[in-house]
Amino acid sequence: MTEPLQPLSPATLTLDDKSYTLPTYAGIEGEKAIDISKLRTQTGYITLDEGYGNTGACESAITYIDGEKGILRYRGYAIEELAEKSRFVEVAHLLLHGELPTTEQFLKFSTRLNESSIIHEDMHHFFNGFPRGSHPMGILATMVASLSTFYPIPDELDSATEIQIVANLVSQVRTIAAFSYKKSIGEPLIYPSYKLKYTRNFLNMMFASPVRDYELDEDIVRAIDMFFILHADHEQNCSTSSVRTAGSSMANVYAVASAGICALWGPRHGGANQQVIQMLEEIHAGGGDGTAFINQAKDKNSPSRLMGFGHRVYKNFDPRAMVLKKQCDKLLNKAGVSDPLFDIARRLEEIALQDDYFISRKLYPNVDFYSGLILRAAGIPTNMFTVLFAIGRMPGWLAHWREMLHGKQVTITRPRQIYVGKTLRHYQDIDQRS
Numbered sequence: 493m494t495e496p497l498q499p500l501s502p503a504t505l506t507l508d509d510k511s512y513t514l515p516t517y518a519g520i521e522g523e524k525a526i527d528i529s530k531l532r533t534q535t536g537y538i539t540l541d542e543g544y545g546n547t548g549a550c551e552s553a554i555t556y557i558d559g560e561k562g563i564l565r566y567r568g569y570a571i572e573e574l575a576e577k578s579r580f581v582e583v584a585h586l587l588l589h590g591e592l593p594t595t596e597q598f599l600k601f602s603t604r605l606n607e608s609s610i611i612h613e614d615m616h617h618f619f620n621g622f623p624r625g626s627h628p629m630g631i632l633a634t635m636v637a638s639l640s641t642f643y644p645i646p647d648e649l650d651s652a653t654e655i656q657i658v659a660n661l662v663s664q665v666r667t668i669a670a671f672s673y674k675k676s677i678g679e680p681l682i683y684p685s686y687k688l689k690y691t692r693n694f695l696n697m698m699f700a701s702p703v704r705d706y707e708l709d710e711d712i713v714r715a716i717d718m719f720f721i722l723h724a725d726h727e728q729n730c731s732t733s734s735v736r737t738a739g740s741s742m743a744n745v746y747a748v749a750s751a752g753i754c755a756l757w758g759p760r761h762g763g764a765n766q767q768v769i770q771m772l773e774e775i776h777a778g779g780g781d782g783t784a785f786i787n788q789a790k791d792k793n794s795p796s797r798l799m800g801f802g803h804r805v806y807k808n809f810d811p812r813a814m815v816l817k818k819q820c821d822k823l824l825n826k827a828g829v830s831d832p833l834f835d836i837a838r839r840l841e842e843i844a845l846q847d848d849y850f851i852s853r854k855l856y857p858n859v860d861f862y863s864g865l866i867l868r869a870a871g872i873p874t875n876m877f878t879v880l881f882a883i884g885r886m887p888g889w890l891a892h893w894r895e896m897l898h899g900k901q902v903t904i905t906r907p908r909q910i911y912v913g914k915t916l917r918h919y920q921d922i923d924q925r926s
């Protein structure tokens with residue numbers, strides 16, 4: 493499954509009048525890297541790379557991104573093709589097991605997910621312990637970590653148990669997510685149903701109630717399924733790196749997944765689509781058409797930014813945004829769908845795409861711009877947006893955890909630092925301190 497690194501001509505590094513030879517390699521798509529793993533031993537130097545923007549932390553065969561060309565592929569398949577032709581459960585199998593499933597494999601995987609969807613009845617008591625109004629990401633992270641107490645992991649993890657634990661997490665994250673929402677609005681929990689497939693099951697647990705059935709809208713089911721596919725993996729992003737870091741200590745995988753959820757929670761990562769809606773609400777409340785907000789976002793002296801525009805990796809376009817825009821237009825053009833925030837979003841998009849400030853800086857709508865709109869159109873409350881991102885990302889996190897576990901060796905993640913604090917000083921008794 494993995495292609496070996498191709499050795500290139502070694503690099504020469506001159507430091508303190510000495511020359512060192514460093515191996516260099518190319519990956520299968522031509523990405524090049526200098527191997528500095530012996531740098532400190534050989535030279536006494538370390539590298540300084542805040543945010544690790546230039547650091548390859550591992551070899552991985554899961555996802556390939558070329559930010560300049562707007563390419564995103566899972567296991568070699570283009571995201572556009574998967575979004576159009578595939579379903580989330582099939583993509584989860586692809587990420588976790590390396591290949592798209594055959595019919596037999598798909599049925600087995602899908603049945604296993606269905607049969608793993610219920611959580612231990614005693615865990616229901618936990619939901620009662622959270623205060624009303626708790627953020628569902630806090631509930632999700634806590635509940636996922638506590639799965640380890642109900643489904644303990646044996647010291648020797650055989651492959652059948654590993655597959656079952658992975659299925660538990662992919663399936664139960666959706667049950668816990670829906671339960672968190674029900675708890676936050678004070679409604680009774682709706683159990684998963686063996687009759688419903690993955691995304692339908694989730695929407696039913698979110699929106700059905702003991703006194704009313706939930707009418708599943710095919711376009712909404714498709715849009716949410718596509719949202720899950722588009723968020724299923726994104727190589728070594730913040731939460732996936734957190735998963736690999738926590739996993740490198742050989743912590744149990746429920747704790748590892750919970751670490752991923754906690755990292756995703758932040759507004760600079762999974763919280764950005766929530767901020768898109770908050771920005772639109774702010775513009776709406778101010779009564780403007782968005783022009784004033786855009787001018788503020790362009791102003792160097794203002795911290796404000798046009799949320800849902802720009803991306804750290806994609807510098808020409810975000811391929812996920814292109815796919816989601818089509819689905820978004822479809823949903824928003826449906827009969828009966830009307831929301832002043834959607835009109836503001838369309839105006840913002842129109843103005844920004846013609847404005848030289850955004851054009852010259854290559855700032856285009858990113859996946860969060862459209863996903864925020866899609867989730868709102870589907871009736872998902874804003875504080876659940878990041879929770880849905882976590883459901884989608886779970887197979888990706890677990891694929892990375894498994895890749896690390898079964899790789900050459902698990903090296904505990906332990907970056908170094910350059911110390912800039914006080915040099916040695918001596919303890920003074922408290923009455924002598926100024």
Ligand code: ACO
Nearest residue numbers: 760761764789790797798799800801802803804853858860
């Ligand atoms: N609105 C206004 N100006 C912007 C924006 C924006 N959304 N994004 C970048 N700029 C400007 C910067 O002010 C800077 O201008 P300058 O060259 O005059 O100084 C220039 O564009 C480059 O900005 P950087 O911060 O260097 O771009 P970077 O690639 O580092 O940042 C980021 C990317 C953080 C995503 C940024 O575009 C941003 O804050 N966007 C809004 C938040 C957002 O949508 N985040 C979600 C990202 S997608 C995801 O996480 C799944």
